Amino acid sequence: MTYDGERPAAADLAPRLVLATHNQGKLAELRALLRGQVAGLDVDTxxxxxxxxxxxxxxxxxxxxxxxxxxxxxxxAAATGLPAIADDSGLAVDVLGGAPGIFSARWAGRHGDDRANLELLLAQLSDVRDEHRQAAFVCAAALVDPGARVPETVETGRLEGTLLRQPQGEGGFGYDPILRPAGLEVSCAELTREQKNAISHRGRAFRALLPAIIAALR
Known part of the structure; x- marks a missing residue:
């Protein structure tokens, strides 16, 4: 960065990358991933x-x-003229053929009602034996660069696990309390933010997208 006295020059503060979300947790995760990866990029501004x-x-x-x-x-990207990243994610349950999938956030009929979505899914799976309760969180992350330095790129990340019969944990959101990641004895809602980011479907998708993001910012 270039400094004018102790204040960054205005040009240095101009946005260079937009994450198509209003979720500050996602933004913090992306900034952490990019920190130190691109010369001259101030991820916080x-x-x-x-x-x-x-x-x-x-x-x-x-x-x-x-x-x-x-x-x-x-x-x-079209509205801002800046490279843009967006993601879409949800829960894919094996015995439901991949549902709720893209309808995860509105599975019970109303968008964003986490409790209703979770309770409906548990009711639908109440008779499914433990050995058939495999599921995964899935995330697709896309990069579009209006400057065409890199082509449109989409990467996918998955977090495999099994579905519990009752919610466990107070953290996270959505279906986190009922998905137990493979190899662990706790639900996603019982992980710290750092633990979850290290293995999450979104973290994996963003990390896979990182080379394209870096190329778009050079």
Missing amino acids: QVVDAGAVGGPDVVEDGVTFAENALLKARAV
Whole structure:
């Protein structure tokens, strides 16, 4: 960065990368991933969320996680002229053929009602034996660069596990209290933020996308 006295020059504070979300947890995760990866990039001022640059609200009418992620990234990149990242994620249950999938956030009929979604899913699976309760959190992360330094890129991350019969833990959100990651004895809601980020579907997708992000910012 360039400094004018003790204050950064205005040009140095201009956003260079937009994450198409208003979720500050996702933004913090992306900033942590990028910290120190791109010379001259101040992640705390130049990696921003959609609200900071007036990004549009986007109707997520794709039929896959990847389609929805690309819809959001394309819209924000077009509106801001900046490289944009977006993700879409949900829970895929084996015995339900991958559902709730893209409908995870509105499985019970109302968008964002975590408790109702979780309770409905548990009721639907109440007769499913433990050995058949495999599921995974899935995330598709997309990068769209209006400057065409890199092509549109989508990467996917998964967190495999099994579904519990009752919620466990107070952390996280959504279906976190009922997914126990493979190899662990706790639910996602019982992990610290650092533990969850290290193995999460979103963390894995963002890390896979990192080379394309770095190329778009050079």
